[in-house]
Amino acid sequence: MKIKALMIPDPISITEKASIHEAIEIMKANSIRHLPVVGQGNMLEGFVTLADLKTGFIPSMVADVSLKDLMIKDPVTVGPDDYIEIAAQLIYKHKIGGMPVVKDGKLVGVITQTDILRAFIDMMGILKASSRIDVVIGREPGSFKKALQIIHDSGGDIVNVGVKPQMASDRIYYFRLTPCKTESIKTALEGEGYKVVAAMD
Numbered sequence: 001m002k003i004k005a006l007m008i009p010d011p012i013s014i015t016e017k018a019s020i021h022e023a024i025e026i027m028k029a030n031s032i033r034h035l036p037v038v039g040q041g042n043m044l045e046g047f048v049t050l051a052d053l054k055t056g057f058i059p060s061m062v063a064d065v066s067l068k069d070l071m072i073k074d075p076v077t078v079g080p081d082d083y084i085e086i087a088a089q090l091i092y093k094h095k096i097g098g099m100p101v102v103k104d105g106k107l108v109g110v111i112t113q114t115d116i117l118r119a120f121i122d123m124m125g126i127l128k129a130s131s132r133i134d135v136v137i138g139r140e141p142g143s144f145k146k147a148l149q150i151i152h153d154s155g156g157d158i159v160n161v162g163v164k165p166q167m168a169s170d171r172i173y174y175f176r177l178t179p180c181k182t183e184s185i186k187t188a189l190e191g192e193g194y195k196v197v198a199a200m201d
Helices: 020-030 050-062 084-094 113-124 143-153 183-191
Strands: 034-038 044-049 098-103 106-112 131-137 158-164 171-177 195-200
Touching (some): 034 098, 131 143, 143 158
Antiparallel strands (some): 131 171, 131 195, 158 171
């Protein structure tokens, strides 16, 4: 999935001439925690967070502290045609809650942790009724394909598959299935030598 399908398009933004108080009020009124700072032609100039603004609010009342002083002048950004995995990696690596989406330097959207989490939840079908079976599968040629066939032949309808990366030769695969009784699937897999770590109806 590309970021343009997930981002908040045409997000609320401000200019660096706005006051810290104005920026805080905009965030509160719109229930947002991130605010892009733009210049002429909607070109991105910076990014501010509610936490940064709150930190600078009191100093701004007694000293010459402006929005320009508090904003991140070179924020981490992504493009609308990047994939959500890129955004997730950047948010995790830089420990940030969101970032601007830009194209040719122009602000076109904002993407947040919540947007990405929602996308992964939707992709994994976590909020939908489902069954799950976790299986240890070796890296021998055909092992994964054989496990898929066993699950299918035992009445399992696979919604999606996840895998836990491991350095060892074996990996744990998480098969999410449409709601079903997993006991027969578990028995069939174990009968063919697979180790079933968990099975949940």
